[in-house]
Amino acid sequence: GQQVMQIPQYQHVQEGEDFTTYCNSSTTLSNIQWYKQRPGGHPVFLIQLVKSGEVKKQKRLTFQFGEAKKNSSLHITATQTTDVGTYFCAGNGGNNRLAFGKGNQVVVIP
């Protein structure tokens, strides 16, 4: 079945630095979504990417969808303490069932 892998699983990031988290699918995706879960909270939708090579920005967050539509990345610049949490990617293989990665847990060091 469809599998989505995220790397790294854990990151410690110094406040003010940049970091990137990656998502790779075993199959071609129709779209990919990113969610953020704060500690003790629930996942909240961030963005959806649909087109091959698509790049979208949300303030300090930049999302990319690979040309082959099998991988994606989230890059955060000038990390703030509010960026702490777990970032999940979820791939849609075309059957409207999302396959979630295991998440990238981010700890921000003040």
Added chain:
Amino acid sequence: DGGITQSPKYLFRKEGQNVTLSCEQNLNHDAMYWYRQDPGQGLRLIYYSQIVNDFQKGDIAEGYSVSREKKESFPLTVTSAQKNPTAFYLCASSDRLSGANVLTFGAGSRLTVL
């Protein structure tokens, strides 16, 4: 405000007991989902329903049951057959008609088996 309400937030159960988790949404979404979250395991799909009176098994349906008698409600029963039920359970919904399949999650129910 529109959203998804899960109850209870915390639940303790003795081994051998069934327990039902409630999920109600007022977003007028057609599709509803139940996910299980364990530390380091991400989100695993238990059951989902795309329309009333219809539902399908997800990846880890064994030991669980659901019903979808109303569009707004999608309760999950964790039965005594579930070998390791202690987990964080998340209910979600999506608007299938928009085609985007973007999930809105409830706040979750944390089940602990004693």
